[in-house]
């Protein structure tokens with residue numbers, strides 16, 4: 677299994693769209709890996725996680741080929757993770773395909789029911805189901821489902837409750853990955869599932885939005901990521917071979933990539949950047 681990060685920032689991007697704080701200025705000046713677009717990741721060429729407005733940029737400059745994508749896992753309905761306006765452009769007339777519309781396989785979008793409301797609205801408004809462009813399926817916390825040979829289990833996250841946010845556990849060929857965004861310290865329901873199911877991860881992607889600022893609720897900072905790693909090790913959901921990658925960063929958290937890399941190296945964490953790819 678492989679994971680590729682196309683975008684690695686929180687909602688406003690890093691540098692922030694309208695921001696001239698010191699962190700954003702340093703990021704602009706340094707360029708390269710210090711420039712972060714809104715978060716999106718792809719597992720192998722099979723499962724795309726989240727669909728921000730920057731998806732188009734990831735197609736243009738990041739090597740994302742949406743013509744290959746048939747399954748989309750959505751963590752929650754905040755716009756930096758779900759920008760449904762662009763779904764429209766998979767309709768015939770905006771897009772042409774080798775197959776006829778009747779034979780076209782739709783992109784299946786998985787999310788919680790709350791987040792599904794905005795997906796269903798977009799599907800209805802654009803008649804996207806009639807064009808076989810998109811269909812929505814409910815992903816229920818702690819209920820595993822199969823997608824193209826992958827076992828996916830949504831877990832509860834600690835984030836805006838109105839969206840009923842989910843993290844995703846993805847498993848294939850004996851390898852297991854946890855994508856934990858956006859979330860604060862994991863809810864006890866998720867810890868209980870992890871213990872009971874004796875889940876064991878090879879790769880864990882952790883929300884580190886607030887970086888050096890401490891945060892336990894809604895988003896995490898490095899300190900909370902360390903505590904989360906400790907607890908995962910304690911319940912044997914991870915071991916010394918498990919890779920832990922910090923991801924989804926805000927400029928309010930201060931360090932740009934070049935600075936954060938040193939801090940993360942010392943603590944034994946990987947750091948995501950736009951274009952980063954890891955073999956699991």
Ligand SMILES: [Zn+2]
Pocket residue numbers: 686687715754756757858924
């Ligand atoms: Zn976010």
Ligand SMILES: [Zn+2]
Pocket residue numbers: 691692695696697698699700701927928
């Ligand atoms: Zn800023």
Ligand SMILES: [Zn+2]
Pocket residue numbers: 752754835836858
């Ligand atoms: Zn969010």
